[in-house]
Amino acid sequence: MQFDDEAELDASQVQDRRGIPGGGLAVGGGAIGILGLVVALLFGIDPGLFGAADQPAAPPVGKATSPAQLSAACKTGADANKRQDCRILAVVNSVQAYWQADFAARGRSYRPADTVLFTDRVATACGTATSAVGPFYCPGDGKAYFDLGFFDDMTRQLGAKGGPFAEAYVVAHEYGHHVQDLLGTMGKVGNDRQGADSASVKLELQADCYAGVWTHHATTTPQPSTGRPLITSLTDQDIALALDAAESVGDDRIQQRATGRSNPETWTHGSSAQRKQWFTTGYRTGDPAKCNTFG
Ligand SMILES: [Zn+2]
16 A cells, blocks of 8 residues: 655544543453453444443543644655554545545535544543454544554454555444444444344444445545545555455454354354455445445
């Protein structure tokens, strides 16, 4: 994945809360274990995971990397070609430029969603989340949350090969949830949150498909500010790394790694094969209408 060196990045789409100590909440104990491991692989959205009683914490004090610093560090595509945080920002810009154009073409209006970068824990409208839940989208405040340390976990604990485009896939998956939020698809889940045929799995596979749709259009979507695509090239290797990442976060794979066996009754995101299949459907067709995982 290469970015146009000259392209301007829009840092206003990413809030940098890294290095802010605490999320305000004492979430007792370190009882993570197997449940924690499974939860960590979510790319999830389930606010219940964060503890429904949690209130978003008061604005924390302490030294943070201010947004001004991120915007100073990440000005152009050249920065995105060099630094991980700038790259994530650039992917957010590209993904949102695509959905903006797609919604407009369908006579809908897209509401941009910020990404929040955090370390360790973060206060959200869905409660206080720790890094253990993995990247997630909170419908309550319409933001995507990433601890960039997850990408190391993805390679070290989940066995993914990783790489910039594996990370881009994760970002695009979370924005897939934002698209679902805007389209009202999230309401289909209700309490049907577990099992191979659950609405939760269908929602997650659709987010993978939407990530593939963006991938299809990534090198041809012009940025509003420049009229040129921000991403200038994607290789077969990039696509292979996205598929490898999708495989690594399949429920069957995660459960096998954690417990030595897989239990489809507790799946929330779909199997490795399904996640690869739906990413591929989106990537091949470039058409969100083909992401009909709900059937
Ligand atoms: Zn998800």
